[in-house]
Amino acid sequence: MLSPSCNFYDIPQSTLPKSYDYSSNDVTSTVMIDNKTFNVSIVTYDGKVGFTVGMDVIVSLFQLEVGCLLLFTKGFGHFFYLKVFGKNGVEINYPDVDADEAEVPPLDAENEPDEHIDGCVTTFVRMAGEDYFRIPDPVSRKARLDEGLKDLNIRFLHMDPPLQITNGTRREKRPNGRGYRYALTCWKKFMKAARIKVRDQVHYSFDENEQVLSVERVVPYVKRTK
Known part of the structure; x- marks a missing residue:
């Protein structure tokens, strides 16, 4: 069932191929x-596998409402058929929706004060929060997220040896309703992979040419003593 602000949809383990290790690779x-196809990431989060x-x-695109029932039927491999049922239990059809005409929310026009842009590289510093990491507006523009959400290439340059992964993105409406960010x-999974703890100071860079977000340095949080 579609719930408010849901970004993770559990997939029952019984429907997944037994030969694939979802804990080590996202697919x-x-x-x-309705004969329209979409690419949807499958990731592992807190031991569960789901769509993100x-x-x-x-x-x-289909203007689904909270309370709609989403019925997935597994095909071959990682192919799924989706049917949508309204709150009244009646299946909803979408014959007139064109998947190529999906509207993408506009990027934020607000600038954040602590970014430094040097040519194609943007650097910035953030204190690690517990629940999420918002991408600065200049980085969102350079990553062209206004053209559609996608996985970003992430490099952990602060680790020895350096590690590279991919990580999904999402968009959310600003509380004042003016634009999107x-x-x-899967921020907690990101923190675990990068060995980042809450309140650590994290130095990032984004290379527009390579389309890579890098963690350059992590300064551990030190609790002050009286």
């Missing part, structure tokens, strides 16, 4: 609804 699935990036596009998905 891209194909979801079909791409579902927001389906929800927005973008964030990384």
